[in-house]
Amino acid sequence: MDQFQVIDHCLMVKLPQEIDHYQAGYLSQEADSFLLRPDVCHVVFDFEDTEFMDSSGIGIIMGRYKKVAPLGGKVYAINVGKQVGRILELSGMSKLVEVL
Amino acid sequence: MKEMKNDMELTFDAISSNEGLARVAVAAFVSRLNPTIEELADIKTAVSEAVTNAIIHGYGNIQGYCKHGEALETIDKESPGKVRMKCQLEHGVLKVMVEDQGRGIENVEKAMEPLFTTRPDLERSGMGFAFMEAFMDDLQVESAPGVGTIVRMQKKMTSGPWIPSEE
Numbered sequence: 001m002d003q004f005q006v007i008d009h010c011l012m013v014k015l016p017q018e019i020d021h022y023q024a025g026y027l028s029q030e031a032d033s034f035l036l037r038p039d040v041c042h043v044v045f046d047f048e049d050t051e052f053m054d055s056s057g058i059g060i061i062m063g064r065y066k067k068v069a070p071l072g073g074k075v076y077a078i079n080v081g082k083q084v085g086r087i088l089e090l091s092g093m094s095k096l097v098e099v100l
Numbered sequence: 101m102k103e104m105k106n107d108m109e110l111t112f113d114a115i116s117s118n119e120g121l122a123r124v125a126v127a128a129f130v131s132r133l134n135p136t137i138e139e140l141a142d143i144k145t146a147v148s149e150a151v152t153n154a155i156i157h158g159y160g161n162i163q164g165y166c167k168h169g170e171a172l173e174t175i176d177k178e179s180p181g182k183v184r185m186k187c188q189l190e191h192g193v194l195k196v197m198v199e200d201q202g203r204g205i206e207n208v209e210k211a212m213e214p215l216f217t218t219r220p221d222l223e224r225s226g227m228g229f230a231f232m233e234a235f236m237d238d239l240q241v242e243s244a245p246g247v248g249t250i251v252r253m254q255k256k257m258t259s260g261p262w263i264p265s266e267e
Contacts, residue, residue, distance in 0.1 A: 018120060018123075020116075020119045020120065020123075020148055020152065021116050021119060021152045021155075021156060021222075022116040022117050022119055022120070024223065028223060052123070052141070052144060052145075052148075054145050054148040054149055054152065054228075054231065055149055055152075055224070055225045055226075055227040055228050055231055056152065056223075056224075056225075058225035058227055059222070059223035059224055059225045060223065062223065062225060063223045082137075082138070082141070083138075083141040083145070086141075087145070087231070090227075090230070090231065090234055091225065091227050091230075091231075
């Protein structure tokens with residue numbers, strides 16, 4: 001499966017095993033290039049493969065949220081594991097992002 | 101039963117790709133204590149935050165980042181510098197020290213406030229110190245502008261101080 005896919009107005013981002021600052025730049029940049037497309041309104045972050053995320057991941061989610069929210073878009077997090085869940089909770093991201 | 105004491109020191113170049121190295125090293129270091137998955141995740145997160153801070157704030161090495169449509173000018177200008185990580189295990193307590201000789205922090209108190217960041221351009225969330233505080237039992241930050249920063253963290257491991265071998 002491609003790391004980035006557009007399904008039904010949603011940009012699906014399959015996140016890597018580890019998300020840190022080193023990975024963050026590429027992910028944000030790629031995601032943003034998809035967000036320029038007029039048919040993309042929402043972002044879905046898929047954490048299925050992710051075993052580790054630090055505060056850099058918060059930056060990625062927050063940055064995309066700021067881009068789609070003013071246009072009525074939503075950000076979702078799916079397949080959230082325990083470690084990622086705690087990070088989302090602690091940073092308050094779980095209030096902005098729908099964790100499914 | 102023998103009380104286990106162990107020390108480790110690791111010095112590496114201040115480049116972003118070494119964040120993973122630091123995490124794996126510390127995880128391997130505590131693995132003999134048979135930590136829980138949660139403890140391991142806590143430690144890895146805290147170390148990742150401290151090391152990332154040293155690299156991108158201490159030395160300003162932001163390699164790996166490129167904003168949409170524009171490559172940052174500084175991207176190829178890595179400033180040389182080393183991050184030193186010292187780990188110690190004694191009486192079931194893990195102590196981690198992360199040290200850099202970078203630019204230092206002017207106002208440590210301010211830097212430790214949740215959501216405060218000097219690099220919003222890099223989409224830094226300002227949660228680094230908050231995570232270190234949340235995931236470890238103790239956090240001390242020592243810093244002087246132009247000299248560098250030392251972060252000291254401690255965590256009491258819930259698992260026993262000694263895991264007898266199978267034999």
